[in-house]
Amino acid sequence: MPHTIISKRAPIYADVPDEKWNDWRWQLSHRLNTVEDIEKVLNLTESERKALQTQGLFRVDVTPYFISLIDPEDPNDPVRKQIIPVSEEMNAFTSMMEDSLAEDRHSPVPGLVHRYPDRVLMLVTTQCASYCRYCTRSRIVGDPGQTFNRQDFEMQIEYLKRTPQVRDVLLSGGDPLVLAPKILEELLTLARDPHIEIVRIGSRVPVFMPMRITQELCDMLAKFHPLWLNIHVNHPNEISRNLPKPATA
Ligand code: SF4
Known part of the structure; x- marks a missing residue:
C-alpha cells in the first residue's frame, strides 16, 4: 500500500x-x-x-x-x-508611513519599481495566499480595487525592452504564484528579453500553501531555467513537515 x-x-x-x-x-x-x-x-x-x-x-x-x-x-x-x-x-503612530520603501516614487510605469540601475521589481498582482501583518506593501496588497491588468503588464514589459541596463527582474506583488498558471507563464515568457540575465519570483506561497507547488507548476517553471524562487520564512514553525497518515487496520 x-x-x-x-x-x-x-x-x-x-x-x-x-x-x-x-x-x-x-x-x-x-x-x-x-x-x-x-x-x-x-x-x-x-x-x-x-x-x-x-x-x-x-x-x-x-x-x-x-x-x-x-x-x-x-x-x-x-x-x-x-x-x-x-x-x-x-492606533496611528508618528513614524507611520504608507509607502515606507518609497516604491511609488521610483515607479516609472504602474507596478514597476526601478530603484537600482540594473534591477527592477515587477508587481504583477496585489493578491497573496494569506496576508502578513507586517507587509510593507499593505497600501495596495489585498485590495481588490488595486489590481494590475494586461495593459499594465504590457507597459512594464515595454519599459524593460527600452531599458537595456536592467539585467535582473524580480516578479513580486502580492504573490506571483497565486496568479492563474497561464498568466504567470505568459509573464515569464515576456520577461525573458535578451538583456535580462536573472528572473526571480518572490513568494510566500510555499509557506502559506505548499500544495501549490505541483509537478505541473514545476514543469512550467523549469522551461524558464535559470529562474530563482525567493522564499520568505520568518520562523521554523512555518516550515512544516509532512506527517505520516495513521495506519489503518
Ligand atoms: S506575502 Fe508578501 S506581499 Fe503578501 S502580505 Fe505577506 S509580505 Fe506582503
Whole structure:
C-alpha cells in the first residue's frame, strides 16, 4: 500500500478529504477572514477579536493549512503573530508611513519599481495566499480595487525592452504564484528579453500553501531555467513537515 502523506490540520479540518486538503484551489477558496471562522480554530484574545471586527484594517486572510500550524491556546505563537491582527494596529503612530520603501516614487510605469540601475521589481498582482501583518506593501496588497491588468503588464514589459541596463527582474506583488498558471507563464515568457540575465519570483506561497507547488507548476517553471524562487520564512514553525497518515487496520 502506498505511504500516504498528510500535513498537520486543526481539528475542524479532520474530515476534509485528502484530495481537497491537498488542492491549492480548495485552500484558497476556504481561507478564513472573519472572527466567527477564525475562532473555530483559535482561542482568540480580546485584542484579536476587536481587530478582526474592525473595518478598514489591512486585509486578513489565512489558508486552512497555515492556520493549522498555530498553537490555538498561545497568543504569542510566532505564526499567529504574523497573520492575526491585534487591536494595536488600529492606533496611528508618528513614524507611520504608507509607502515606507518609497516604491511609488521610483515607479516609472504602474507596478514597476526601478530603484537600482540594473534591477527592477515587477508587481504583477496585489493578491497573496494569506496576508502578513507586517507587509510593507499593505497600501495596495489585498485590495481588490488595486489590481494590475494586461495593459499594465504590457507597459512594464515595454519599459524593460527600452531599458537595456536592467539585467535582473524580480516578479513580486502580492504573490506571483497565486496568479492563474497561464498568466504567470505568459509573464515569464515576456520577461525573458535578451538583456535580462536573472528572473526571480518572490513568494510566500510555499509557506502559506505548499500544495501549490505541483509537478505541473514545476514543469512550467523549469522551461524558464535559470529562474530563482525567493522564499520568505520568518520562523521554523512555518516550515512544516509532512506527517505520516495513521495506519489503518
Ligand atoms: S506575502 Fe508578501 S506581499 Fe503578501 S502580505 Fe505577506 S509580505 Fe506582503
